[in-house]
Amino acid sequence: xxxxxxxxxxxxxxxxxxxxxxxxxxxxxxxxxxxxxxxxxxxxxxxxxxxxxxxxxxxxxxxxxxxxxxxxxxxxxxxxxxxxxxxxxxxxxxxxxxxxxxxxxxxxxxxxxxxxxxxxxxxxxxxxxxxxxxxxxxxxxxxxxxxxxxxxxxxxxxxxxxxxxxxxxxxxxxxxxxxxxxxxxxxxx
Numbered sequence: 032x033x034x035x036x037x038x039x040x041x042x043x044x045x046x047x048x049x050x051x052x053x054x055x056x057x058x059x060x061x062x063x064x065x066x067x068x069x070x071x072x073x074x075x076x077x078x079x080x081x082x083x084x085x086x087x088x089x090x091x092x093x094x095x096x097x098x099x100x101x102x103x104x105x106x107x108x109x110x111x112x113x114x115x116x117x118x119x120x121x122x123x124x125x126x127x128x129x130x131x132x133x134x135x136x137x138x139x140x141x142x143x144x145x146x147x148x149x150x151x152x153x154x155x156x157x158x159x160x161x162x163x164x165x166x167x168x169x170x171x172x173x174x175x176x177x178x179x180x181x182x183x184x185x186x187x188x189x190x191x192x193x194x195x196x197x198x199x200x201x202x203x204x205x206x207x208x209x210x211x212x213x214x215x216x217x218x219x220x
Contacts, residue, residue, distance in 0.1 A: 059135075060084060060140070061076060061081070061082060061133065061138075061140050062082070063079070063082065065132075066079065066082060069128065069129070069132065070125075071124060071125040071127075071128035071129050071132075072125075072128075072129050072132065073125075074121060074122065074125035074143055075122070075125040075126050075128070075129035075130075075141045075142075075143045076129065076140060076141065076142065076143075077090070077091040077094050077095075077142035077143060077145070077146050078094065080093070080094035080142055080146075081140040081141060081142035081143075082140065087139050087140045087142055088139060088142055088145050088172070088175060088176065089172060090142065091142025091143070091145040091146055092142075092145045092146070092149050092168065092171065092172060092175075094142070094146065095145060095146040095147075095149040095150055095153075096149060096153070096164070096168065098146070098150075099111075099149070099150055099153045099154075102114065103157070108154070108157065111150075111154055112154060114150075115147065115150050115151060115154060118143075118146075118147050118150070119147060119201070122143040122144065122146075122147050122201055123194070123197050123198055123201060124197070125143055126141050126143055126144065126197040126200040126201060127192075127193060127194055127196065127197025127198075127200075128197075129141055130192065130196060130197060130200060131192050131193070136190055136191060136192065136196055136199075137186075137190075137196070137199065137200050141200055143201070144200050144201045144203075144204035144205075145171075145175065145204055147201060147204065147205075148171065148175070148201075148204035148205055148207060148208035149167075149168070149171055149208070151205070151208050151212075152167050152171055152208050152211055152212060153167065155212055156212075156215060163215075166215070167211060167215060170210075170211040170214055170215070171207060171208060171211045174206075174207035174208075174210045174211055175203075175204060175207045178203065178207075179210075181206050181209075181210060182203055182206050182207045182210060184206075185202050185203040185205075185206035186199075186202075186203035188202065188203075189202055
């Protein structure tokens with residue numbers, strides 16, 4: 032049984048009376064109302080960072096960076112690893128539900144994939160100074176946006192709606208994180 036779709040926000044494209052709910056238009060620019068309509072939206076949209084109309088992936092990565100800094104104040108590296116491990120299945124679920132509700136296979140406003148991937152990068156390079164973190168940020172944004180080689184392969188691998196598509200939203204960012212970490216490791220070596 033599938034859950035009903037949330038109502039479209041007034042600023043989103045509205046369905047005409049003759050349009051059945053199953054063919055409603057996509058939510059191209061989610062609103063605060065859309066985000067608050069389901070807990071999965073809150074997570075997938077990066078607690079609001081994905082609502083940015085300009086570079087939502089970058090906004091989500093910046094939010095991840097700030098959130099990681101807060102986690103470092105209160106949690107041990109092992110506890111942060113546990114948060115990241117829990118964030119993966121939570122994000123998979125949230126991305127799956129939100130993409131289905133938006134009716135877009137891999138919406139740019141879903142930023143939990145960036146959040147999760149950048150947390151992994153920061154966890155692996157910690158402790159790292161501001162410049163090292165800035166380099167990691169730049170490398171990750173490059174791999175995520177340009178999608179060279181293995182990232183493009185990962186991006187094309189899992190498409191569609193449902194769990195497969197939800198995992199696909201996250202998977203290419205995990206590969207972008209792996210490429211970032213590989214370059215950092217080669218640079219350090």
